[in-house]
Amino acid sequence: MVDPLSNKAGAIADRRVAPVAPASAVAASAAATDAAPSVQSSAVALSGTMAATPPVDAERVAKIRKAVEDGRFPICPATIADRLLALKLQWNPNDKA
Template structure:
């Protein structure tokens, strides 16, 4: 009888399974902690948004039509054929 079969027959998990289970629990705990930290922070940088709004209001925000056009084309090219335009 193999180690896995004897461990299963005895009602215990094989040693490798216990290690994987412990690693998975550790990863789940770490991800839960990270999710909590991220949920406590705003999803966008409000200070940067305020700076951009002020620059637009003051007329100091650089608007480069060629750059905007390039980004729009790049975005369109990244859509799949099934996406609506």
């Protein structure tokens, strides 16, 4: 017999809202304005660093290439075809849209 998708008998879900203390709006906004220039400069530095390096992990590619040459890497043509079609159609199977 298959169990229903609802709550099990005897299991009660606690749906009470927990109290939350109010935040200090003045302190938060002052901290955000002080941190904004450093965040922007670090973002610019990070984007410059990422632009200078290739988006491919050469070490991982070398390991996979070696495994394929040695016959230790599992190659499934159906999976490769599915991934190529998904790439062509810009489809993400993990996207829960």
